Amino acid sequence: MATVVQKFGGTSIADATKLFAAAQKALLRNIQGDRVVVVVSAMGHQTDVLVDLAKQITDQPSAREMDMLLSTGEQVSVALFAMAVHSLGGKAVSLTGAQIGIRTDSTHTKARIRSISTDQITKLLDDGNIVIAAGFQGFDQNGNITTLGRGGSDTTAVALAAVLEADVCEIYTDVDGVYTTDPRCFTEARCLPSISYDEMLELASLGAGVMHSRSIEFAKKFGVKVLVRSSFRDAAGTLIVATDQSIQRPVSGIALAKDESRITLEGVPDQPGASHALFSQLASAGIAVDMIVQNMGRLGLADISFTVPVEDLTLSLEVTRRVATSLGAKDVSHDASLAKISVVGAGMAREEGVAGRMFSSLARQNINVRMITTSEIKISVLVDRPDAQAAIRAVHQAFSLETFDTDSTEEQSHAARKRLSKTNPLEVVRRLEGMEDLAVEDVSLDSSQSLVTFTDLPDRPGVAADVFEEIGRAGLFVDMIVQSHPRDNRAELSFTVPACDQVRALETAGTIAATRGAKVSNVPHVAKLSITGVGMRSHAGVADRLFAPLMREGINIDLISTSEVRLNIVVAAEHGARSLAVLRQAFGLSVDN
Numbered sequence: 001m002a003t004v005v006q007k008f009g010g011t012s013i014a015d016a017t018k019l020f021a022a023a024q025k026a027l028l029r030n031i032q033g034d035r036v037v038v039v040v041s042a043m044g045h046q047t048d049v050l051v052d053l054a055k056q057i058t059d060q061p062s063a064r065e066m067d068m069l070l071s072t073g074e075q076v077s078v079a080l081f082a083m084a085v086h087s088l089g090g091k092a093v094s095l096t097g098a099q100i101g102i103r104t105d106s107t108h109t110k111a112r113i114r115s116i117s118t119d120q121i122t123k124l125l126d127d128g129n130i131v132i133a134a135g136f137q138g139f140d141q142n143g144n145i146t147t148l149g150r151g152g153s154d155t156t157a158v159a160l161a162a163v164l165e166a167d168v169c170e171i172y173t174d175v176d177g178v179y180t181t182d183p184r185c186f187t188e189a190r191c192l193p194s195i196s197y198d199e200m201l202e203l204a205s206l207g208a209g210v211m212h213s214r215s216i217e218f219a220k221k222f223g224v225k226v227l228v229r230s231s232f233r234d235a236a237g238t239l240i241v242a243t244d245q246s247i248q249r250p251v252s253g254i255a256l257a258k259d260e261s262r263i264t265l266e267g268v269p270d271q272p273g274a275s276h277a278l279f280s281q282l283a284s285a286g287i288a289v290d291m292i293v294q295n296m297g298r299l300g301l302a303d304i305s306f307t308v309p310v311e312d313l314t315l316s317l318e319v320t321r322r323v324a325t326s327l328g329a330k331d332v333s334h335d336a337s338l339a340k341i342s343v344v345g346a347g348m349a350r351e352e353g354v355a356g357r358m359f360s361s362l363a364r365q366n367i368n369v370r371m372i373t374t375s376e377i378k379i380s381v382l383v384d385r386p387d388a389q390a391a392i393r394a395v396h397q398a399f400s401l402e403t404f405d406t407d408s409t410e411e412q413s414h415a416a417r418k419r420l421s422k423t424n425p426l427e428v429v430r431r432l433e434g435m436e437d438l439a440v441e442d443v444s445l446d447s448s449q450s451l452v453t454f455t456d457l458p459d460r461p462g463v464a465a466d467v468f469e470e471i472g473r474a475g476l477f478v479d480m481i482v483q484s485h486p487r488d489n490r491a492e493l494s495f496t497v498p499a500c501d502q503v504r505a506l507e508t509a510g511t512i513a514a515t516r517g518a519k520v521s522n523v524p525h526v527a528k529l530s531i532t533g534v535g536m537r538s539h540a541g542v543a544d545r546l547f548a549p550l551m552r553e554g555i556n557i558d559l560i561s562t563s564e565v566r567l568n569i570v571v572a573a574e575h576g577a578r579s580l581a582v583l584r585q586a587f588g589l590s591v592d593n
Contacts, residue, residue: 002167003125004029007039007135007157011174012231013077014044022172022231023084026130030090035125037164039135039157040081042073063108067137067147070109071097074134074153081132092130095120098145102138102156110149111138116163133160151212158215162222169224171211172231177238178203178210180401181254181392188402192253194239196246198565202344202378203255216240243346250354251345251399258339258388260290261313262371263306263320264485267330270302272556276547278304278323285319287312291340291373291380294560295484295492301330305371305485307382310336333485338370339388342380343395349376352477356468361398363462365390372464372483372493375563376530379481440533440587445580449479450502451523451559451570452509453494458516459486467493467512474508476501480528480568482559494559496570499525526558527576529583531567542567549586555579 006026013019022038030036042050050069054061061069078094085092101117124131135153138146148155154171161169178200179189195203197220204213210228219226219240229237239246268274275294282289291307308316313336324332341362348354358379362369367390370382383391396402457463464483471478480496497505502524509520531546546567550557555578559570571579584591 001033001035003035003037003164005037005039005157005161005164005166005169006172007153007170008041008081008172008231009153009174010041010044010046012172013040013081016080018231019043019077019080020084020088023081023088023090025172027085027088027090030130037121037125037131037133037160037166038081039133039153039160040074040077041135041153042070043077043080046073046076064144067108067145070147071134071137071145074136078132078134085130085132090130091128092132093124094132094134095124096134097137097156098139098143100133100160102159104138104140104146104148106140106142106144106146108144109147111140111146113138113148113155113159116159118163121160121164148214151214154212154215155218158218158224158226161224161226162218166224169219169226170237171226171228173210173228174231175210176230176233176235177228178240178253180252181396182256185256185389186392186396188396190402191235192238193236194241194246195252196243196346197240198243198377199246199252199344199346200240201565202342202375202563203253211240246346248347248350249345250347250351251343251401253344254392254395254399254401255342255344256339256388256392257290257309257342258385259310260307260338260340260382261310261316261334261336262338262382262485263308263313263316263332263334265304265320265324265327265329265332266487267301268304268324268327269329270300270556272554273547273551274302274327275304275557275560276551277327278320279547281319281323282316285315287316287319289316290562291371291382292560292562293371293373293482293484294557295482295494303484303487307338307340307371335370337385338382339385339391340380340382341388341391341395342378343399344378346377348378352475353468353472355379355478355481356465356472357398358395359465359468361394362391363465365394366461367391367394368459368461369464369483371485372481373561373563374481375561375566375568377565378563380563440531440589442530442532443580443583443587443589444530444532445576446528446530447525447573447576448499449496449526449528449570450499450505451494451496451526452502452505453492453521453523454509454513455490455492455519455521457491457493457513457518459489459491463491463516464493466516470508470512471495471505474504476505476508480559480561480570482561496526496528523558523573525573526570527573527579529569529571529576529579531583531587532565533587545586546583549582550579553578553582555582 008022082092082094104111135156177191181189183189226240289306293305367387483493513520555575561568
């Protein structure tokens with residue numbers, strides 16, 4: 001007997017006909033002997049209707065009353081779903097978030113789950129019921145109804161699967177699974193048989209709309225097997241699993257975040273504490289920044305650039321300008337008309353030339369790259385928003401994602417499914433406290449890197465492509481890449497290579513610079529520190545916890561790059577060991593490891 005959690009989104013139960021079809025899926029699993037929990041969202045566009053009603057009453061409804069209002073959408077769905085199961089001859093009981101026992105913090109409209117009691121749900125399952133659970137909602141310590149924010153029903157489903165030790169969490173949606181990119185924007189996109197948690201986390205946080213990143217954080221933290229499949233077609237879907245159980249590809253998917261804005265703090269004194277001053281204030285304002293790029297300081301000054309969603313731009317600018325004044329920075333600039341294109345692949349770190357292929361594909365379309373940041377499994381670039389769709393098409397075709405061999409990957413995916421094992425129940429119980437707390441897995445130090453920096457590169461399409469094509473031809477393996485926001489039509493681009501290759505890297509870079517009127521500098525040995533975990537981007541205070549302890553130790557950060565599962569920084573080589581000890585202590589890890 002398996003335990004199965006099925007989640008049906010609003011489009012999957014948008015009317016009575018679709019709701020009956022979903023109920024039949026749940027009942028079929030129950031008849032086959034499985035214990036079934038169904039999580040549902042509000043029907044169709046019901047949440048939008050409720051939001052519109054609130055706006056007709058007041059322009060500034062209280063967050064508490066919005067939670068009270070919006071939670072009714074899911075309550076309608078669970079009651080109707082249970083009625084549908086009854087009419088089909090099954091047993092079902094509908095439960096609100098509070099009745100389930102989903103306890104959250106008190107952050108209305110975007111609460112985080114603290115714990116879930118399984119007593120009620122387990123008793124109902126033992127009695128042969130299908131449990132119909134309201135997604136998106138819970139209750140706080142004072143008994144107030146709370147909602148979990150965007151993607152909240154996905155989060156509810158995966159969290160319930162975790163605490164119930166479910167064999168699988170099935171996410172039913174209006175697409176067949178996780179695609180190489182959004183099929184509604186690019187018809188040649190292909191459905192992936194499997195994908196790793198880390199890849200899915202990156203894609204979800206970068207704009208892929210199939211699942212919300214918070215739900216994948218749960219899945220990774222508790223080892224929940226997630227199957228994304230269509231509500232309307234009998235397709236195999238996409239299995240989301242651990243990295244060692246997924247198919248390793250240099251690039252698995254491409255994500256578009258089309259409403260990005262960039263803010264740059266220009267001419268900041270290049271000294272310990274500048275980043276902390278900025279990002280601690282942004283965290284206090286509840287702003288979770290995305291891309292962070294800090295360039296190498298010159299003449300005692302550096303630029304710090306970061307991106308936020310357009311809806312957070314006004315508040316972010318207020319905070320940044322206040323910090324700029326206190327630091328004595330020269331200026332604050334911004335651009336609200338950008339999009340972020342990201343390629344993600346678990347096999348990227350083992351294959352040379354991925355960055356070069358991406359940049360070259362953009363150059364052929366005359367698309368200029370405004371910023372670059374990388375991690376071990378992701379490369380993100382900022383481009384002008386009007387170029388976004390052309391950029392997705394160009395990059396997708398550059399990696400031949402529309403033609404990969406789905407037969408062989410499906411066979412590998414089937415093998416991965418057979419290897420899956422359940423998480424140790426005692427381990428699950430131990431980690432239930434603070435379910436959505438930031439989970440930092442490791443802080444590691446790599447002292448084998450050398451840093452090469454171009455300054456005064458012309459800011460035009462194709463520059464990054466030219467650089468990394470020549471780097472690739474030289475047989476150099478590039479790790480971290482950071483391009484800061486251009487100023488005065490000149491760009492700065494830094495990358496790291498193994499220290500043993502620094503002579504060849506510097507010779508190659510010198511040749512590139514000479515033909516483009518640029519300059520090259522080199523730091524023979526640097527220390528790269530990587531912080532990996534779950535919730536690196538969704539928790540607003542992560543950057544503050546990174547920068548504050550280094551500031552107290554007087555350690556300056558030379559470069560930064562970010563992703564959903566990893567933060568990378570470069571510091572002077574002599575500060576590497578001390579930085580490692582300081583950060584491991586800051587994130588509650590053993591300093592001896």
